[in-house]
Amino acid sequence: MRSLRGNDQSVVRVLNRNAIFNTLHREGPLSRVQLKERSGLSGAAITGVVGDLMRDGLVEEREGGVSSGGRPPVLLAVNYRARSAVGIKLMERRLEAVLTNLGGEVQRHLQVGLPDHRPETVVRTVQSAVEALLTQSGTRKEQLMGLGMGLPGVIDDRRGVCVHSDYLQWHEVPIGALLEEAVGVPIALDNDVNAFAVAERLFGHGKATSNLIVITVGRGIGAGLVANGQLVRGRDGGAGEFGHVVSETGGRRCECGKAGCLEAYASEPALVARARELASDLEITQADDLLHHLDDPRIAGLLRDAGQRIGIQLANLVNLLNPELIVVGGEGVRFGDPLFTPMREALREHSFASLAVDLPVVIEPWGDEVWARGAASLAVSHAFDLDLQEDACTSAD
Structure with missing residues (x-):
């Protein structure tokens, strides 16, 4: 287990927040004692971070724990309804767009025509799709955790750059930065097959x-x-x-x-x-x-x-x-x-x-919506580092 003791406490808090969210997502409702055992975090860290997550509405308490003789323990669970994410799959003549909750469940789905593959056209079309999804669902923009987009080609997810795509005829296009400026939410960008893999890993067969x-x-x-x-x-x-x-x-x-x-x-x-x-x-x-x-x-x-x-x-x-x-x-x-x-x-x-x-x-049965859902999963996974392993939890007493 890595320890960040001595590092900036705000960084520790963010990492612990992600670790707790990740543990609850991966293992389902847990008591505070179980969460402490699974995450390896101290009781004080659990108390503080769980309090933050509950105030943000991201974690909720549920009844139903198994009693060992006294009152049944209260369980903590992810509130998947608390936030939303947008997923975009870029296709030859259209965009496939979905609005999902944090559990990857599709709330709204639409297709938007794409007249050409110029980056400015793609950005403008994505912006229109996001606005339509928010309007149709009654979702406030403040509720969006981010936007994920899967597209064909070699994608540098760290820089948000399409390094190369024969399909789109793009080379070194900073599509992530262009989208973030236009849409105003964090952008998670990846190859479309990677987006599909993320969805399977987080919410599907894997x-x-x-x-x-x-x-x-x-x-x-x-x-x-x-x-x-x-x-x-x-x-x-x-x-x-x-x-x-x-x-x-x-x-x-x-x-x-x-x-x-x-x-x-x-x-x-x-x-x-x-x-x-x-x-x-x-x-x-x-x-x-x-x-x-x-x-x-x-x-x-x-x-x-x-x-x-x-x-x-x-x-x-x-x-x-x-x-x-x-x-x-x-x-x-x-x-x-x-x-x-x-x-x-x-x-x-x-x-x-x-x-x-x-x-x-x-x-897996084919459907463009599945791929767009995978792209939304990118945004959720980036927001909470959902691919972190248990041994990557931090310690802050």
């Missing part, structure tokens, strides 16, 4: 896990990696470019300009292109058209090949990270068993020893 792989299959292929409870972002936020691992040396040309990437074989645009080459007699112009030809052995074989390629590379991740859970999301989940049965088989065939035995692989 809530009880510390080691998690989230992969998405659709317009592109990406991965969100959680190791020891921490989201792995890498030096510049570029970790998780799963679609650009090499699937075949010297193979098909990828949109990134290199050859043989997994994305050149298994992304939706690649599947469409390959299907047109294999079955020129079929009317295939978009990914949805493949769903109408699943009985065609050429299309079935194409999806099987793509699933195997994803599974092999997923096995490499399992061998490196030894996760407790894998979650698969994205538009591509609608292909179902023709894609994911071969993926599961290849994953288990190529994983080392027993690493994939009894490893759950969950297919």
Whole structure:
């Protein structure tokens, strides 16, 4: 356990506040005695910080503790209704926007058209979306903990900068600062797959896990990696470019300009292109058209090949990270068993020893709202450092 004894007490107070909120979020309602045991904080720190959180409405008391002979203890719980967060997923022609409470529950949801990808257009559209969400829900701006946005590309979350995005044609765009100036709330920015991973870690299938792989299959292929409870972002936020691992040396040309990437074989645009080459007699112009030809052995074989390629590379991740859970999301989940049965088989065939035995692989139903909810989770996690581990609690007697 780290100790900040001797450091500035206001910093200690903030860290302890986050640690207590995190503990209550992770473990549910606890008595003050249980909270002291779980957090490792002193009784005085518990009393002071819990008082602050209750005055802010973020923590509430509940009846219902188990009695050991006297009056049942009062339990402390997070009041998830006390604040809100906005989540934005930036898409090709629109923004998906949600207003959530602190528990990630969606309160309002809307879509706003996006005429182009210029940063000033995106900022203006986000500002309009936030105003609409607040108006529709009757939420005061003061209740917003922050705004999270997930977008494709290499994102430096610390600087709030889109380092590079082929999809948006952005390079070193300080989108975080631009949004904060326009909207007037703290901004949490990350790659959209990382945002999805954060939502799964905080509120979804991965809530009880510390080691998690989230992969998405659709317009592109990406991965969100959680190791020891921490989201792995890498030096510049570029970790998780799963679609650009090499699937075949010297193979098909990828949109990134290199050859043989997994994305050149298994992304939706690649599947469409390959299907047109294999079955020129079929009317295939978009990914949805493949769903109408699943009985065609050429299309079935194409999806099987793509699933195997994803599974092999997923096995490499399992061998490196030894996760407790894998979650698969994205538009591509609608292909179902023709894609994911071969993926599961290849994953288990190529994983080392027993690493994939009894490893759950969950297919998350697709919905843009889920991704926007993940972006809102970024704002909540940034506000309270919800990815802190128990051994990162501070001590202040």
